Amino acid sequence: AESPKQAPADNRRIAVVYFTKTGNTKSLAEAVRHMTGAALFRVETVEPYPESYGSATEIVKDELQRGVIRPIRPLAFNPDDYDVVVLATPTWWHHAAMPLQTWIRSVDLSAKKILTANTHGGGGLMHTREDFEALLAGRRLGTHLTVYGAVRPQDAKVRSWLEENGCL
């Protein structure tokens, strides 16, 4: 069997911090773990969003309009343990989902290489990369990956994105 390729020294320790409601972004996080051995951290709100798509979209829209910030659960993430942080979010009303934005505001990611990604339901990139860029101004940003729905563990787009950012 082929031995896995050694990642470059400064890109060896990878964390994926993601938010997911219906599992698509989780599948992306798991594909990254499958290919790189990354540690996964799932951001969750203290109060979960409703199960049903219809109620969730209406509630999220209302919270966006009113500027509501839902508290998130603390994550056992220590920036010192990682060289690369992959941030992955669903698209929510054209934007990066607020819970992940809330987490990003709560940490210091300076000196990390940061890759960003969104999963979507047909809208594509929309404003998700811009949201990341605004939150992470002055940080070391790699490239962004956009995927429709869920991915398989061996997804070729995910693999080439990791390769182009020196993570494989």
Ligand SMILES: Cc1cc2nc3c(=O)[nH]c(=O)nc-3n(C[C@H](O)[C@H](O)[C@H](O)COP(=O)(O)O)c2cc1C
């Ligand atoms: C509140 C809400 C808003 C959404 N807004 C968009 C949108 O603006 N554009 C889009 O393409 N998909 C939108 N979607 C679909 C999700 O982005 C898509 O299904 C995503 O892959 C879900 O990720 P998850 O399974 O990790 O939660 C929305 C879904 C929800 C629940």
